[in-house]
Amino acid sequence: MLRASAQITTVPFDPRGITDRSVDPLIPKGGILLDFVDAVLSGEEPARQTSRAAVLDELGPTGLVDASGVIANFEMMNRIADATGIPVGQGTLKRTAEWRELVGIDQFNHL
Amino acid sequence: MSFDFAGSAAEVRMDIRRLFRREWDRLALAGTWWNGTERGDIARVARRSRSGGSGAPPGTSSVPGAAIEAAGRVGSAPAGIRREWVEGIARDLGFPRYIEIVGITSRLAAVDTFHTGIGAEFEPFPEPEPGEPSHAEEPFARPGAGWVPMVGGASITQALSLVNAESTAQEDMHGPLYLTYEGMAHLDYVGGLSRAQMELVAARTSAINECFY
Numbered sequence: 001m002l003r004a005s006a007q008i009t010t011v012p013f014d015p016r017g018i019t020d021r022s023v024d025p026l027i028p029k030g031g032i033l034l035d036f037v038d039a040v041l042s043g044e045e046p047a048r049q050t051s052r053a054a055v056l057d058e059l060g061p062t063g064l065v066d067a068s069g070v071i072a073n074f075e076m077m078n079r080i081a082d083a084t085g086i087p088v089g090q091g092t093l094k095r096t097a098e099w100r101e102l103v104g105i106d107q108f109n110h111l
Numbered sequence: 112m113s114f115d116f117a118g119s120a121a122e123v124r125m126d127i128r129r130l131f132r133r134e135w136d137r138l139a140l141a142g143t144w145w146n147g148t149e150r151g152d153i154a155r156v157a158r159r160s161r162s163g164g165s166g167a168p169p170g171t172s173s174v175p176g177a178a179i180e181a182a183g184r185v186g187s188a189p190a191g192i193r194r195e196w197v198e199g200i201a202r203d204l205g206f207p208r209y210i211e212i213v214g215i216t217s218r219l220a221a222v223d224t225f226h227t228g229i230g231a232e233f234e235p236f237p238e239p240e241p242g243e244p245s246h247a248e249e250p251f252a253r254p255g256a257g258w259v260p261m262v263g264g265a266s267i268t269q270a271l272s273l274v275n276a277e278s279t280a281q282e283d284m285h286g287p288l289y290l291t292y293e294g295m296a297h298l299d300y301v302g303g304l305s306r307a308q309m310e311l312v313a314a315r316t317s318a319i320n321e322c323f324y
Contacts (some may be wrong), residue, residue, distance in 0.1 A: 084210075
């Protein structure tokens, strides 16, 4: 979906930024959003406060609510997928082979 | 009233407040295979596991050990779940009871994560309501390519379809927090974030969780 939305809206995008934090994802405010995801899921409260404040400054209250909502939704969906063994279709695997290698997600051992 | 988000860093939309209140109502009531007390205890185990605890919190003795194990595992370490483990849990509980645990636990992760994001304290759990589970069976669910029986082909939107109420609750959560299933087709959507920004957040979340989805 990220690749498709970036293509349709002609937003420059480097997918390596998803898994390699040294790479700028190029999406506007992308670094701030990635910092926020990391802080929410892995960080301690002081880091969360800093990151939350950055999102508020750059994207406003609606941006903070929406970003929190997306993280929340994928925390739910990831659990459902993992717990029920939803397979990745052969068509998807074929279509995303180059992208998966670039992002490095083939290392996830439950594909 | 619950979900007032006191002290949060931003005003929370009413559709999200209503969603979470409805989810808490669901949690308190008897479900399809677990009663309200059991559903609350499953949620307590899951929340405890996500904060690094293990096992059953004091006072949560209403559910069997396999349910405690399932709630803890789905709550805290879903990436490590394998088919053999799911089949073992299902041998003890049956697939429908397992699916209801997955539903409760995964939606709780969404509710609590949202609170963490906006800087609000977790909502206290609701008091359970009396009542018995409906035991409503889904006659069209079949084993397939996934690890659990589903209605139709194995897909993320059908993952909980063995227990219809849990599948409905999953879809209810999806729209206000992200996009409706239909709305996902709008790749140029812009709200508080652009669609590309939303997908970047989603992709990073899934990467941290080591989930291809």
